[in-house]
Amino acid sequence: MIQQLNKGDNQVKKIYELLKENDFKITPQRKVILNLFFDRIGEHLSAEEVYNILQENHPEIGLATVYRTLDLFAELDVLQKMSFDDGKNRYELNNNEIHHHHHLICVDCGKVTEFSDDLLEALEEQITRKTKFKINDHKVKFYGICKDCQETR
Amino acid sequence: MIQQLNKGDNQVKKIYELLKENDFKITPQRKVILNLFFDRIGEHLSAEEVYNILQENHPEIGLATVYRTLDLFAELDVLQKMSFDDGKNRYELNNNEIHHHHHLICVDCGKVTEFSDDLLEALEEQITRKTKFKINDHKVKFYGICKDCQETR
DNA sequence: ATGCTGTTGATATTAGCTATCAGTGAGGGT
DNA sequence: ACCCTCACTGATAGCTAATATCAACAGCAT
Numbered sequence: 001m002i003q004q005l006n007k008g009d010n011q012v013k014k015i016y017e018l019l020k021e022n023d024f025k026i027t028p029q030r031k032v033i034l035n036l037f038f039d040r041i042g043e044h045l046s047a048e049e050v051y052n053i054l055q056e057n058h059p060e061i062g063l064a065t066v067y068r069t070l071d072l073f074a075e076l077d078v079l080q081k082m083s084f085d086d087g088k089n090r091y092e093l094n095n096n097e098i099h100h101h102h103h104l105i106c107v108d109c110g111k112v113t114e115f116s117d118d119l120l121e122a123l124e125e126q127i128t129r130k131t132k133f134k135i136n137d138h139k140v141k142f143y144g145i146c147k148d149c150q151e152t153r
Numbered sequence: 154m155i156q157q158l159n160k161g162d163n164q165v166k167k168i169y170e171l172l173k174e175n176d177f178k179i180t181p182q183r184k185v186i187l188n189l190f191f192d193r194i195g196e197h198l199s200a201e202e203v204y205n206i207l208q209e210n211h212p213e214i215g216l217a218t219v220y221r222t223l224d225l226f227a228e229l230d231v232l233q234k235m236s237f238d239d240g241k242n243r244y245e246l247n248n249n250e251i252h253h254h255h256h257l258i259c260v261d262c263g264k265v266t267e268f269s270d271d272l273l274e275a276l277e278e279q280i281t282r283k284t285k286f287k288i289n290d291h292k293v294k295f296y297g298i299c300k301d302c303q304e305t306r
Numbered sequence: 307a308t309g310c311t312g313t314t315g316a317t318a319t320t321a322g323c324t325a326t327c328a329g330t331g332a333g334g335g336t
Numbered sequence: 337a338c339c340c341t342c343a344c345t346g347a348t349a350g351c352t353a354a355t356a357t358c359a360a361c362a363g364c365a366t
Contacts, residue, residue, distance in 0.1 A: 027330075083238075119275070178312060180362080217315065240353070
């Protein structure tokens with residue numbers, strides 16, 4: 001059987017190296033959780049959702065480990081931590097190729113879609129110039145009515 | 154003693170009317186909490202902080218009422234609900250004159266400053282055009298190092 | 307003034323998350 | 337290949353922000 005190497009594998013290897021560089025161990029639990037996110041690009045998973053998904057094939061992984069692992073990956077900028085105001089943190093792969101994407105939250109159905117953009121960099125420059133606040137990152141959420149909800153109304 | 158009418162009073166009256174229009178009662182608790190926010194413009198208060206401030210002059214107001222009142226005012230767009238990732242919701246007066254102001258969060262000292270701006274409207278138009286997502290509002294958080302923390306380093 | 311009904315305060319409960327701790331295993335040294 | 341060490345894990349207790357419950361209360365329309 002030929003070992004296929006797809007796009008994700010390279011990224012995964014880089015993340016393994018990142019763990020090593022920072023003296024973290026590459027444990028099976030971390031591998032599994034990382035793979036889960038590569039299998040579900042575009043989703044915004046909460047810790048409990050991750051835990052529930054794992055129940056099927058990896059019921060041995062505890063909830064505390066899920067929380068710890070998500071935090072660790074967020075700290076390493078592998079995952080991006082976010083919240084859509086439902087009282088729980090959510091995570092998604094921090095895809096470097098889509099550096100800045102914003103979230104469009106439908107206040108009607110709750111669906112979250114994404115929008116890629118780098119327009120905010122102009123605004124960041126303006127802010128830094130005026131306030132001397134050195135900006136590293138931003139989080140933008142837009143609230144409104146999604147296309148589907150506009151139609152079924 | 155002459156009854157002075159300051160800027161806040163007019164706004165307060167409008168909010169009383171807003172409550173009436175929506176069949177909510179104008180209770181002493183709501184008056185007190187609303188006044189508290191007019192006395193502390195620029196601060197981002199959590200429910201517990203509001204409760205603690207009230208302990209001095211209004212210890213009879215319960216914590217549950219504080220939570221309910223903040224939620225109500227947020228629902229009516231009198232207060233803006235926000236979170237700076239410290240696990241608790243925060244509120245500030247939704248001043249119509251400063252329609253859009255963004256928050257600059259210092260990842261070093263945690264201080265939150267504000268920045269007024271309307272540049273995002275261009276971006277909103279672009280998004281609506283491309284995605285048919287009808288945007289009503291946005292929340293923007295910038296993360297970085299504030300001026301003070303850059304100097305003391 | 308009266309009565310309806312939304313509101314309140316006290317408190318129990320929930321939910322998301324973190325701390326604790328004994329047992330385990332990744333991975334470097336030999 | 338075998339230790340050895342210490343980071344890591346799973347189970348669970350604990351914590352904290354927020355919500356639900358409910359009897360008593362009080363705006364405000366009449």
